[in-house]
Amino acid sequence: MNNSFSPRTGSPQAGSQQVGSQQVGRLYGVGVGPGDPELMTVKAIRTIAACPVVAYFCKRGTKGHARRIASDAITAEHEELPMVYPVTVELPPDHPDYGRQIEAFFDESAERIAVHLAAGRSVAALNEGDPFFYGSFMHLFLRLASRFPTEVIPGVTSMVSSASLLPRPLMLRDDVLSVIPGTLDEESLVRTLRHTDAAVVMKLGQNLPKVRRAIAAAGLADRAWYVERASMAEQRVLPFAEAPDTAPYFSQIVIPGEGKRG
Amino acid sequence: MNNSFSPRTGSPQAGSQQVGSQQVGRLYGVGVGPGDPELMTVKAIRTIAACPVVAYFCKRGTKGHARRIASDAITAEHEELPMVYPVTVELPPDHPDYGRQIEAFFDESAERIAVHLAAGRSVAALNEGDPFFYGSFMHLFLRLASRFPTEVIPGVTSMVSSASLLPRPLMLRDDVLSVIPGTLDEESLVRTLRHTDAAVVMKLGQNLPKVRRAIAAAGLADRAWYVERASMAEQRVLPFAEAPDTAPYFSQIVIPGEGKRG
Numbered sequence: 001m002n003n004s005f006s007p008r009t010g011s012p013q014a015g016s017q018q019v020g021s022q023q024v025g026r027l028y029g030v031g032v033g034p035g036d037p038e039l040m041t042v043k044a045i046r047t048i049a050a051c052p053v054v055a056y057f058c059k060r061g062t063k064g065h066a067r068r069i070a071s072d073a074i075t076a077e078h079e080e081l082p083m084v085y086p087v088t089v090e091l092p093p094d095h096p097d098y099g100r101q102i103e104a105f106f107d108e109s110a111e112r113i114a115v116h117l118a119a120g121r122s123v124a125a126l127n128e129g130d131p132f133f134y135g136s137f138m139h140l141f142l143r144l145a146s147r148f149p150t151e152v153i154p155g156v157t158s159m160v161s162s163a164s165l166l167p168r169p170l171m172l173r174d175d176v177l178s179v180i181p182g183t184l185d186e187e188s189l190v191r192t193l194r195h196t197d198a199a200v201v202m203k204l205g206q207n208l209p210k211v212r213r214a215i216a217a218a219g220l221a222d223r224a225w226y227v228e229r230a231s232m233a234e235q236r237v238l239p240f241a242e243a244p245d246t247a248p249y250f251s252q253i254v255i256p257g258e259g260k261r262g
Numbered sequence: 263m264n265n266s267f268s269p270r271t272g273s274p275q276a277g278s279q280q281v282g283s284q285q286v287g288r289l290y291g292v293g294v295g296p297g298d299p300e301l302m303t304v305k306a307i308r309t310i311a312a313c314p315v316v317a318y319f320c321k322r323g324t325k326g327h328a329r330r331i332a333s334d335a336i337t338a339e340h341e342e343l344p345m346v347y348p349v350t351v352e353l354p355p356d357h358p359d360y361g362r363q364i365e366a367f368f369d370e371s372a373e374r375i376a377v378h379l380a381a382g383r384s385v386a387a388l389n390e391g392d393p394f395f396y397g398s399f400m401h402l403f404l405r406l407a408s409r410f411p412t413e414v415i416p417g418v419t420s421m422v423s424s425a426s427l428l429p430r431p432l433m434l435r436d437d438v439l440s441v442i443p444g445t446l447d448e449e450s451l452v453r454t455l456r457h458t459d460a461a462v463v464m465k466l467g468q469n470l471p472k473v474r475r476a477i478a479a480a481g482l483a484d485r486a487w488y489v490e491r492a493s494m495a496e497q498r499v500l501p502f503a504e505a506p507d508t509a510p511y512f513s514q515i516v517i518p519g520e521g522k523r524g
Binding site: 033046137138154170174184196 | 440442
């Protein structure tokens with residue numbers, strides 16, 4: 001194996017490892033998939049089992065989506081480390097205090113994990129879908145990967161889970177796929193949608209009316225689908241025209257490609 | 263559950279099901295992930311176990327990548343249906359006979375599967391990565407999904423598996439990701455690369471020198487990585503400048519985003 005990131009490769013192992021003169025734990029960003037616990041990988045389940053500490057983000061009063069997906073893999077032997085978002089309702093995301101509070105929360109969450117790692121206890125940080133695909137794990141990764149051996153366990157994304165419910169492949173032949181956050185302004189959305197063959201629009205929420213206008217302006221309304229909570233018991237697949245006005249967190253617009261040839 | 267594709271949802275089940283007046287089997291497109299057998303999902307393993315027939319594409323004289331990844335899930339009880347590509351060396355892909363021969367091969371493969379389905383035997387058709395993400399399963403899906411109950415089991419893509427080895431998340435915040443086949447002409451490659459935040463270029467092979475020029479022209483050389491055989495024992499991660507001139511099938515260029523804000 002020839003790899004520039006020796007701390008980032010290799011198989012999950014229980015307990016700690018020697019780094020320099022000190023026994024430190026390993027940080028795992030574990031992709032737990034889109035929602036159906038059966039869409040967890042064998043490696044994700046084994047990694048959780050091998051780590052004494054399981055960390056996850058959640059909202060106040062809940063255990064969080066990732067924790068719920070992984071619940072069968074977590075035992076009474078695990079030390080659980082819930083990281084409870086401080087401000088998800090009280091302040092709007094564009095309020096100046098929101099950014100400061102949320103960054104301070106990520107700093108503090110990373111330090112709580114660092115205490116375990118420094119003491120030689122490996123930590124499985126759960127992440128819905130895949131950790132590097134818009135994953136919340138990035139907040140921990142950017143703060144800890146330079147200090148502790150860190151490994152990302154890839155997962156099934158909500159994107160391919162949503163696409164799996166449609167009557168056409170997401171991409172085939174020479175299709176280009178664009179994955180687009182619904183947070184972009186309307187003009188950027190239209191431009192990006194016009195220059196692609198297949199598209200997935202994520203982060204819908206309150207952005208859905210804007211995304212709807214952009215898809216219509218790009219001439220893609222007839223090819224688009226709305227998919228909500230793919231792989232979960234309450235999953236819904238609707239033609240784009242029947243999409244609701246506001247969308248839950250677990251939803252996306254999927255526009256399969258037409259199989260362009262080079 | 264409210265879903266427009268009743269035949270395409272629900273849990274895998276052994277054996278056959280009633281459709282109209284006839285007992286027919288179900289066709290499963292099973293994503294087996296990027297290469298490490300541990301990156302198969304629990305659902306993929308259970309679906310294979312529940313199907314009496316396992317089908318997979320392969321080259322003459324080999325069992326194929328997907329069959330190798332899934333080998334621990336396949337038992338002596340399974341009937342194996344290898345679908346051996348007829349022309350992968352003899353004719354170049356742009357030869358007029360190549361397209362005809364390969365389409366006839368997919369027609370024939372689909373009919374071999376249809377015989378089992380019509381007789382009430384469910385078939386697990388294996389697919390590296392995810393079946394709808396440039397997957398070879400599309401050739402079967404496009405021919406059979408209108409005739410038999412068909413379900414796609416999503417898998418971990420080689421894209422997120424490759425990205426998991428890098429020192430930065432693939433996308434964060436408001437990054438747009440473009441997934442680009444290296445088969446595009448150089449001008450299209452440059453244009454697509456210039457209008458995205460993060461990118462993954464797949465289908466490299468003989469296209470690598472062209473892709474290399476396009477990435478340099480788009481000014482992305484410093485941010486790009488070459489990843490080969492991610493998650494397999496022989497995986498390699500190289501800075502873009504050190505990429506080889508020809509790339510094996512299991513390789514891609516990954517350009518992580520920089521975390522643009524809307």
